[in-house]
Amino acid sequence: MKTQETSELHQFFIQQLMDVYNAEQQLIEALPTIAEAATSTELRRAFENHLEETNMHARRLEKAFEFMNEPLSSQKCQAMQGLIEEGEEIIDDTEDDTLVRDCALIVAAQKVEHYEIASYGSLRTLAEILGYMEVATLLQTTLDEEYAADDKLTSIATGYINQGAEEEG
Amino acid sequence: MKTQETSELHQFFIQQLMDVYNAEQQLIEALPTIAEAATSTELRRAFENHLEETNMHARRLEKAFEFMNEPLSSQKCQAMQGLIEEGEEIIDDTEDDTLVRDCALIVAAQKVEHYEIASYGSLRTLAEILGYMEVATLLQTTLDEEYAADDKLTSIATGYINQGAEEEG
Numbered sequence: 001m002k003t004q005e006t007s008e009l010h011q012f013f014i015q016q017l018m019d020v021y022n023a024e025q026q027l028i029e030a031l032p033t034i035a036e037a038a039t040s041t042e043l044r045r046a047f048e049n050h051l052e053e054t055n056m057h058a059r060r061l062e063k064a065f066e067f068m069n070e071p072l073s074s075q076k077c078q079a080m081q082g083l084i085e086e087g088e089e090i091i092d093d094t095e096d097d098t099l100v101r102d103c104a105l106i107v108a109a110q111k112v113e114h115y116e117i118a119s120y121g122s123l124r125t126l127a128e129i130l131g132y133m134e135v136a137t138l139l140q141t142t143l144d145e146e147y148a149a150d151d152k153l154t155s156i157a158t159g160y161i162n163q164g165a166e167e168e169g
Numbered sequence: 170m171k172t173q174e175t176s177e178l179h180q181f182f183i184q185q186l187m188d189v190y191n192a193e194q195q196l197i198e199a200l201p202t203i204a205e206a207a208t209s210t211e212l213r214r215a216f217e218n219h220l221e222e223t224n225m226h227a228r229r230l231e232k233a234f235e236f237m238n239e240p241l242s243s244q245k246c247q248a249m250q251g252l253i254e255e256g257e258e259i260i261d262d263t264e265d266d267t268l269v270r271d272c273a274l275i276v277a278a279q280k281v282e283h284y285e286i287a288s289y290g291s292l293r294t295l296a297e298i299l300g301y302m303e304v305a306t307l308l309q310t311t312l313d314e315e316y317a318a319d320d321k322l323t324s325i326a327t328g329y330i331n332q333g334a335e336e337e338g
Contacts, residue, residue, distance in 0.1 A: 001268065001332075008269040016276060079280065082251050099170065100177040103298070107185060107291040111248065111284060118283035118319075122276040125326045129272070150287075157294045163170075 006130065013126045014070055017061060020119045022074035024058045027112065030084045034109070037091045039102045043156055047109070050149050057142045064135045083112050099160065106157050113150040120146060175299065182295045183239055186230060189288045191243035193227045196281065199253045203278070206260045208271045212325055216278070219318050226311045233304045252281050268329065275326050282319040289315060 001009070031054065035047035065072045087108040094101040120143040127136035170178070200223065204216035234241045256277040263270040289312040296305035 005268045008263075008267070009272060012269055012273055079248070079251050079255065082248050086248070094177075098177065099174045100181055103178060103295060104181055107287075107295075110287040110291050114283035114287035115280060118276075118280040121323065122279050122326070125323065125330075126272060126276075129326070129330050154290065154294065157291070157298070161294075161298050 009126065010130060013123070013130060013132075014068075015075065016119070016123055016126070017064060017070075018073055018075040019077045020116070020123065021058065021061045021072075023077040023080035023116065023119065024054055024061065025074060026077065026080050026084055027054050028058065030087065033091070034087055034105060037096075037101065038105055039097050039099065040156070042159070043102050043105065046149075046152050046156060053145050053149065057145070060138045060142055064138050067135050067138075068132065079115060080112070083108070083115060086111070103157065103160065106153050110150055110153050113146055113153065116146045117143065117150065170298075178295065179299060182292070182299060183237075184244065185288070185292055185295070186233060186239075187242055187244040188246045189285070189292065190227065190230045190241075192246040192249035192285065192288070193223055193230065194243060195246065195249050195253055196223050197227065199256065202260070203256055203274065206265075206270065207274060208266050208268065209325070211328070212271050212274065215318075215321050215325060222314050222318065226314070229307045229311055233307050236304050236307075237301065248284060249281070252277070252284060255280070272326065272329065275322050279319055279322050282315055282322065285315045286312065286319065 028051065031047055031051040035044050035051065038044040038047060062072055087105065090101070090104040090108055094104055120139050124136050124139040124143060127133070127139055197220065200216055200220040204213050204220065207213040207216060231241055256274065259270070259273040259277055263273055289308050293305050293308040293312060296302070296308060
């Protein structure tokens, strides 16, 4: 790559890191309310575990800024704001202790997970293009955890299929 | 499941189908401009192919409404609107025929793909919970194509790593 290309791509990469750092901060603030709104204990625990992981993801991003000697900063992630608002609307629109509340929270949470999967996947590839291999490794670790969190939500939702079948049977 | 639970979940499912139907319509409108903005021929073709697929995804959703005897309708998907606006900003903020333009378009497009992956994955599971098996199959077919589109974008981005290495060598 030409020097100017590398410099433009580096700026874009830093800007995207700031975006996802803000997204994680918004999520850390929102997750306790979302966890409390869940009907099943299993789903509440999954959200609580994911809050702990999300704190770790924010720490890894701070390390990434350190590795690159860039000042730590964040820029408002509009997409995450919209996704969290969707989750809050679901809590308002559904009743406590219902199956539909849990299904709707899972849908909203999987949209959040996949927003993060797309962000971390792209950032990991950009880090590789730019040759920031330690940063790429940090991002890959978080990416793996986001995939696992998404799988956990699918497995909880799939449990409702069996539950429905048993109650019918 | 109790009858009331099933009915609430059915309503929620229909509402989510309308959301993703609108998301596909927004994408059909936006993709030609995004394809034209791409620097590499490979990326432009990937967007053009995905436009054809997206038309097919909209047709499948129409079939899903038919299967369930529900009137076809859509409701504004705010998240997709935000994601497309991000893509349009990227076109404004980057210069034609640059590597950073393509990398930024790929990041934006992968966020769109993952929004759709989350939507279709959740909808497929909801269809299974509700016992709409033909609809679940339609949704799974689209989900597989969204995953393939995302993989294609990752493989194009990975190609830039090798390209960077060759120019350096």
